[in-house]
Amino acid sequence: MESTAGSGQRGGIVVGVDGSACAREALAWAGRLAGRAGLPLTVVRAWSIPTAPRPDTWEPGYVPPMADYERAVEQALADDVAAAGLPDDLPVTCRAVHAAPAEAVVGASAGAEMLVVGVRGWGGAMGRLGSLAQAVLREARCPVTVVRSGTTPRIGDTGQPLV
Template sequence: MSDLQRILVPVDFSACSRAAVAYAAYLAGALGAEVEVLHAWRPPQELGPFLGEVKVTDPETGERRTLAEHVEAQARGALDDFVASLREQGIEAGASLVEGPPKRAVLEAAETGRYQLIVMGTHGRTGLAHALLGSVAEWVLRHVAIPVVTVPDPQHETRGAAGTPG
């Protein structure tokens, strides 16, 4: 058995995240490791006062609940889908839904979760978009003490990098 037993995969539900989960599944399957999928969400109140208390109707159930409850339920459902997909491949998997900033959530998980590897997607933003939006993956690379594998956005063409055409 490999020393790599636990893989953390932070996700934001983008195509990059799906690619990262797929790569983690490949590694976990080959090495017999387990995968923990992590999503950090911010309550709508952070976008404006009282926004999280706005009532919405769930389109699937017709249930009325606050926007914050709706956002959390949607995130939980998406995480459960990732975990179900991993388990269908015979991989031991779990999920963590954490309220708060993604950088802090990943750092705390890396420090306390006994993971040997983090696999995460990267959007490949450059220039102004990178300066304004930042990069969680880049920040994680600089601040965690365990290895990090970044998986590029499958829709972002990379040319000229090592191992790529161009």
């Protein structure tokens, strides 16, 4: 797992995740599309101490070292990827990036075929486009797909999933 922002990727699909239900749906959607298209998948999770999962070493009155927070983020990211039901043969790269979400995800979009995000993460009101989705629609360096929760694109009346 990479832990730095890096400079994007060449080809493939990038998906931004934050552990929310919308992000997990976006991850599964992006994984299915990448598998069908034969493209690698890069899963990016931005974090800061307030947004990171609580490390095992946390206790009241003690702030664990940054490395403990980073390990907790990497574990949460690995758990999300494992739960996504991605194709076994799909090349997946995970990046835990200590940066603002829009900065991390937009940076990763340079050179990608597509960037995928959920309609909203942990914040925001139901039915509204979240701040990350708004930012990537303005700033991404590749086409963007915003996955709405509870929706699965379908082809005609066959009931077959599009991705």
